Amino acid sequence: xxxxxxxxxxxxxxxxxxxxxxxxxxxxxxxxxxxxxxxxxxxxxxxxxxxxxxxxxxxxxxxxxxxxxxxxxxxxxxxxxxxxxxxxxxxxxxxxxxxxxxxxxxxxxxxxxxxxxxxxxxxxxxxxxxxxxxxxxxxxxxxxxxxxxxxxxxxxxxxxxxxxxxxxxxxxxxxxxxxxxxxxxxxxxxxxxxxxxxxxxxxxxxxxxxxxxxxxxxxxxxxxxxxxxxxxx
Numbered sequence: 001x002x003x004x005x006x007x008x009x010x011x012x013x014x015x016x017x018x019x020x021x022x023x024x025x026x027x028x029x030x031x032x033x034x035x036x037x038x039x040x041x042x043x044x045x046x047x048x049x050x051x052x053x054x055x056x057x058x059x060x061x062x063x064x065x066x067x068x069x070x071x072x073x074x075x076x077x078x079x080x081x082x083x084x085x086x087x088x089x090x091x092x093x094x095x096x097x098x099x100x101x102x103x104x105x106x107x108x109x110x111x112x113x114x115x116x117x118x119x120x121x122x123x124x125x126x127x128x129x130x131x132x133x134x135x136x137x138x139x140x141x142x143x144x145x146x147x148x149x150x151x152x153x154x155x156x157x158x159x160x161x162x163x164x165x166x167x168x169x170x171x172x173x174x175x176x177x178x179x180x181x182x183x184x185x186x187x188x189x190x191x192x193x194x195x196x197x198x199x200x201x202x203x204x205x206x207x208x209x210x211x212x213x214x215x216x217x218x219x220x221x222x223x224x225x226x227x228x229x230x231x232x233x
Contacts, residue, residue, distance in 0.1 A: 004030065005038035007048070007057055012093035027051050061094060062228055063087070063112040064209070068217035073101035073110060083110060086218055099123065100131075100182055100206070108133070108203030109211040112220070118231060122207060128162075128180040129207045133187050136200040140172045145194050149177070153190050159183060161190055176204075207231070 002010075008019035008028070020038040022028050028035060029049050030042060042048065048055045067073070071081045075097050084092050099111040099119045113119065122129050149166040165178040177187050188198045204211050208230035215221060223231075 001041040001043055003038065004028070004035050004040045004042050004048075007042055008050070008055065011055060011057075011090065013055075013090055022050060056090070056094070060115040060118075060233070061091070061096065061113060062115065062118075062223040062231070062233065063091070063096065063220050064212060064215065064223055064227070065098075065110045065112055065220040066211060066215040066217050067102050067107055067110040067203075069105050069107050072104050073098045080104075083112065086220065087112070102203060103185065103188070103201070106201045106203065107217055108201075109206055109209065110203070111206065111209060115233070118233060121232075123182065125181060130205070131179050131182065131203060131207075132205045133177045133179070134174070134200075134202045134204055135177055135187060135191065135198055136174045137191055137196040138173075138199050139196040141166065141168050141175050141196060142172075143168075145191075145196065148194060149190065153193055155189050155193055159189075161186065164190070 004023060005016055005019040008014055008022065009016040014022065023035060023038045026034060027050055030040070031047050042057065045058050048057050065083060065086065067083055071083055071086065074080070074082045075084050076082060083098055084096060087096070095114040096112045097114070097119070099113060099122055102108060102110055111122070121127060146166045146168060149164045152163045153161045155161065161183065162181050164180065165176075167176040169175050179186060183189075187201060191198050209227060212221065
């Protein structure tokens with residue numbers, strides 16, 4: 001339970017003074033009703049609206065983004081468009097960050113949240129969370145490539161990659177790659193070491209979270225209760 005004025009101020013859209021003024025002017029409703037005043041205690045997740053517009057009141061926010069090519073997986077950059085720039089202003093002000101990174105030219109699933117412990121759980125090297133990518137290459141993938149992935153590839157600079165999976169897809173220049181770690185440009189570097197440079201890359205899943213096939217590139221949505229539960233949230 002938290003004071004209504006403090007809860008509104010925590011969204012980053014208003015100061016505490018501005019939040020009090022909104023409440024006193026009757027522009028704020030809780031579960032469709034006018035609150036008693038700025039000091040009224042509100043439970044986390046309550047249905048709060050300002051001028052009829054829903055306001056996020058939960059401590060942690062979880063967003064599935066279908067990252068398009070051409071934007072970078074960063075919170076801010078003076079020269080490049082970032083994944084946070086794809087969100088509305090009110091969501092850009094609550095401390096969201098991408099869980100892991102996708103290259104600028106890579107598409108697919110990206111989780112945005114302000115839940116640091118969850119990010120650590122998904123990214124910690126010792127957790128070995130599976131990440132699945134759809135890939136297209138310049139060349140033809142074969143069984144020898146799959147065997148090399150399963151054995152674990154050592155890159156030209158000496159970087160040792162854990163065993164991974166490469167499932168071949170017709171017509172032969174595409175496949176599904178499953179990694180259990182997240183080294184820099186790993187999918188591209190592993191396939192380049194096999195003489196099969198990547199021409200298209202898209203992340204389909206991360207742990208139990210799968211990209212919504214109905215979500216176009218550049219669009220986002222909140223995680224469903226079932227998706228949050230699969231992440232322990």
